[in-house]
Amino acid sequence: MHPDLRTQPALISSLAGIQQEIRVFQRSVMVGHAGGAITMPCQISRSVDYVHWFRQLEGQAPERLLYLALSKRDVQWDSVLRGDKVNAARGTDGKSCTMSLRKLAKSNEGLYYCATWGSAQQCAQPRDLHKKR
DSSP states (O other): OOTTEEEEEEEEEOTTSOEEEEEEEEESEEOOOTTOOEEEEEEESSOOSEEEEEEEOTTSOOEEEEEEETTTTEEEEOSSSOTTTEEEEEOTTSSEEEEEEOSOOGGGOEEEEEEEOSTTOOEEEEEEEOOOO
């Protein structure tokens, strides 16, 4: 695990009622430059089907940007950001992915995080993106 990555454990209930812990690892703070790009990694402690990426801008509710299937090459964008601004890629291990933001602007400053769940269960790890002024 990269030394910049942080974890927050979350318990996920299985259908049999057994608690299984999933850990999500993300960098706690990343800094980008106006006009540049930034890639945010997300590492999960065990294989999952989908990873969702969210952002929360100051004073606003969280919003999902996209989700991707780790078992296949499927990325679904929500209408918040599209194409030339945001993209995601899965890792080759089935337990990791990245989300990239391009053409950074002041309006992109906020909290970005990945989350994963199976059916109704959930686990998430927030992290901040602060651009250098």
